[in-house]
Amino acid sequence: xxxxxxxxxxxxxxxxxxxxxxxxxxxxxxxxxxxxxxxxxxxxxxxxxxxxxxxxxxxxxxxxxxxxxxxxxxxxxxxxxxxxxxxxxxxxxxxxxx
Numbered sequence: 054x055x056x057x058x059x060x061x062x063x064x065x066x067x068x069x070x071x072x073x074x075x076x077x078x079x080x081x082x083x084x085x086x087x088x089x090x091x092x093x094x095x096x097x098x099x100x101x102x103x104x105x106x107x108x109x110x111x112x113x114x115x116x117x118x119x120x121x122x123x124x125x126x127x128x129x130x131x132x133x134x135x136x137x138x139x140x141x142x143x144x145x146x147x148x149x150x151x
Contacts, residue, residue, distance in 0.1 A: 058100035058107060058125075065098060065131065072133045082137060085109060086130040087123065 073081050083095045093111035101108050105124050113119045 058103055058105075061125075062098055062100040062107065069133055076135060078135055080136050082134045084132045084134075085128060086132070087127050088129045089127075093121065 069081050069083060073079070083098070084092060085095055085098075086092050093109065095109050096112050097110045099108040102122065105126075106122050107125065107128075108120055108122045110118070110120050
């Protein structure tokens with residue numbers, strides 16, 4: 054895994070911003086597929102806790118928050134798309150520590 058995780062997350066956030074600008078969108082939908090086949094629509098992504106792991110908060114039911122911490126090697130795909138029409142849930146990058 055070359056490069057620091059903070060830089061990777063910042064580059065992902067720039068790609069999301071570029072995608073929104075390129076397609077004239079106010080929001081984008083970001084999803085991640087893990088190697089085990091699980092798929093999450095993300096609200097945020099963070100370089101914490103580091104050491105080869107990233108934290109992601111998927112969109113979840115009201116009052117039922119969730120955060121997943123996975124090693125980079127567990128990520129198969131990150132997908133950026135226009136928000137689906139049935140549920141417009143956006144994505145916000147997270148660089149906050151702690």
